[in-house]
Amino acid sequence: MDTRIRKPRSRTCELCGRQEVWSDEKGTWKIVTEDGERQVGDPHCLHEWDITGAFTPIETTDA
Structure with missing residues (x-):
């Protein structure tokens, strides 16, 4: 199992x-x-970005 940390690539102010x-x-x-x-x-x-708790930074894959 491989784990990586993802970062947001785009964002929009709510x-x-x-x-x-x-x-x-x-x-x-x-x-x-x-x-x-x-x-x-x-x-x-004062920007409120659309990056919320729904964004999951931890991604696991079966290697």
Whole structure:
């Protein structure tokens, strides 16, 4: 049995709609661009990300 820790790859603010994806290249979150428009949401929002208890960071597989 093989176990690995997963990280979220994308997130959306539940309050203002800001969308971000993880950039392995930069090692940080990057704002999503859709149809040429950055999905920044409200810059003054205290973001509440959609990463909840439903996200399971521990993944096991049969090796």
